[in-house]
Amino acid sequence: MQRVTITIDEELMSALDQYMEAGGHRNRSEAVRDLVRAGLLKTPETDDGARACVAALVYVYDHETRQLSKRLMHDHHSHADMSIATLHVHLDEATCLEVSLLKGQKSEVEHFAGHVIGERGVRYGQLVVVPADVEQAEAPHVHRRPTTRHAHHSN
Template identity: 35%
Template sequence: DLIREKLVEEEWRHSQSEVVGTISYVYNHHKRELTDRLIDIQHDHYARIISTQHIHLDHDHCLEVIIVKGEVGAVRDLADRIKSLKGILHCSLSMTTTGRELA
């Protein structure tokens, strides 16, 4: 497992490598225009987004989890765009391999 983990980390370093992953973020949906901006970003990156899950945490806060697939740089760029929005309380990117390089 340790060797496999290092191989996956090496794959992430190559910006041309294709990865899959999740972008998870928590936000206050009452924040002015934030929901519209998030939707615009998702539509700008529709080719990389496989699925989106939206969860209501309480009256004010939502959690979204986006499953993504694409080149490392593009996936990181998408996560960074979301993370930079005012009103995003927390955002994390978790990438893994497609498995092609490990076979």
């Protein structure tokens, strides 16, 4: 690992300490590495639309909007290869929240998410993308707690 020295004003340092505490980071270096990784994922230079990813699409919609529920269901069914799971929650009499877990080529996942978020009646939408190499996702791994050793298998 490389050692880097940076200068940060008091206000930013306070925000970093809050981020570190809220995120459960053991030290500032861990927190800064986490922030740098997240920032690099958002830069156009590192954006590889062909890269495999997993993602969470979160959106809130008015289920009273004409045919919206049917259109959303159709969209998910027509992209079944991309959909892992969906959680549906009724927020009130007319509003639903869905969280859809997706996998696939980043550009295709983003295109699908943009289509869903752009549907008339969808009030809010956000996509969180995590890069994932298929080979790594299929390989067994160990979590930090030794009691949770297990292998993941693809569907």
